[in-house]
Amino acid sequence: MSRQGFALLLVTVAISCAALWACGGGGGGRASSATPTAGTKGASRETAGARVFRTQCAGCHGTRGQGNLAPSLIGIENRLSVADQTAVVQNGRGLMPAFTTKLTAAEIAAVVDYTRTQLH
Numbered sequence: 001m002s003r004q005g006f007a008l009l010l011v012t013v014a015i016s017c018a019a020l021w022a023c024g025g026g027g028g029g030r031a032s033s034a035t036p037t038a039g040t041k042g043a044s045r046e047t048a049g050a051r052v053f054r055t056q057c058a059g060c061h062g063t064r065g066q067g068n069l070a071p072s073l074i075g076i077e078n079r080l081s082v083a084d085q086t087a088v089v090q091n092g093r094g095l096m097p098a099f100t101t102k103l104t105a106a107e108i109a110a111v112v113d114y115t116r117t118q119l120h
Contacts, residue, residue: 049114052107056099057115065119070096077116085112 046054053065060070067073076085089108092098099108 047110047114048107049110049112050118052103052111053114056102057111060096065115073115074119076119082112082116085116 053061054063057065057073060068061073062068065073065076080088086108088096089103089112090098090100103111
């Protein structure tokens, strides 16, 4: 392999690793319980689905689900059934990692509901 080809391979591997890490949230454990939204006095509590989306999904799918390294989730309710979307979150697809070891069944259900009802 040429020196240029080897350098290209290293860059590709590094970008792929960074993308997978970002999509997985970079943490090794399950997401923590709901926390107050930072900022203003008397801040409202973030829903479980919003928290999971922010900590585990937004790095790849964009902060508003508009897509980034991964596809847009806006209108996902028109493209996948709840069961199919849940299976994708649980088992992964393509470069998206599986989340069954990082999230509880309740957290997966909450983030699926959040993406179907709050991302417009």
